[in-house]
Amino acid sequence: MKEHFCSVEKAWIAYEDKCNWCDESEGRMSEIKVGDVVQVSPDYEMFGACMVVVTEVKDWGIQGYVQSAGVEGQQYIRLKFGEIEATGGRAVWAVGGAE
Numbered sequence: 001m002k003e004h005f006c007s008v009e010k011a012w013i014a015y016e017d018k019c020n021w022c023d024e025s026e027g028r029m030s031e032i033k034v035g036d037v038v039q040v041s042p043d044y045e046m047f048g049a050c051m052v053v054v055t056e057v058k059d060w061g062i063q064g065y066v067q068s069a070g071v072e073g074q075q076y077i078r079l080k081f082g083e084i085e086a087t088g089g090r091a092v093w094a095v096g097g098a099e
């Protein structure tokens with residue numbers, strides 16, 4: 001079983017293989033790679049709805065960063081797969097590197 005904040009149902013949904021509401025599948029999440037842009041669930045504290053550039057893919061989720069205008073460096077965050085959605089986008093310049 002996997003749990004995610006469903007963008008269609010606007011609630012936490014537990015599912016097996018595939019979410020009945022939005023068609024999110026576990027397989028799709030496993031395709032996330034370093035350099036991909038993912039979006040944080042809107043209800044997530046502080047980073048809600050932020051775009052995150054993935055710097056590491058783990059068993060449980062990802063590590064990545066948020067880039068803010070006028071702020072030196074990057075804000076790193078660790079997120080479980082249930083807290084993010086793939087956007088299909090890629091960062092052209094994945095800056096920062098290791099934490």
Ligand SMILES: [Zn+2]
Nearest residue numbers: 006019021022
């Ligand atoms: Zn869903």
